[in-house]
Amino acid sequence: MDVPGFKPENIEIQVRGNLLTIKGKTEDEKEEKGREYHRVERHRGEFSRSVTLPCEVVGTKAKAEYKNGVLSLNMPKTEPIHAQKIEVKAAT
Numbered sequence: 001m002d003v004p005g006f007k008p009e010n011i012e013i014q015v016r017g018n019l020l021t022i023k024g025k026t027e028d029e030k031e032e033k034g035r036e037y038h039r040v041e042r043h044r045g046e047f048s049r050s051v052t053l054p055c056e057v058v059g060t061k062a063k064a065e066y067k068n069g070v071l072s073l074n075m076p077k078t079e080p081i082h083a084q085k086i087e088v089k090a091a092t
Contacts, residue, residue: 001049004069011071015059022071023048 012023025046057075
């Protein structure tokens with residue numbers, strides 16, 4: 001996910017079941033005294049994105065990396081739950 005201009009500490013990632021939510025917030029840059037700005041083209045503010053994943057993931061083993069404005073996530077899938085057969089016995 002492209003998130004240029006954000007600091008890693010201002011990005012929050014949550015996973016619950018198969019729902020991934022990513023939130024971010026940029027801080028206002030401090031203006032230097034004595035400088036005059038004619039135009040500022042950097043986005044400031046917040047964002048939030050939620051994505052439904054095709055399967056549940058192991059959130060405790062998820063890893064996130066932020067480099068050059070790109071957020072990369074690696075989340076292993078949970079092991080499939082196999083059905084267990086239950087034997088039916090005649091009541092006595």
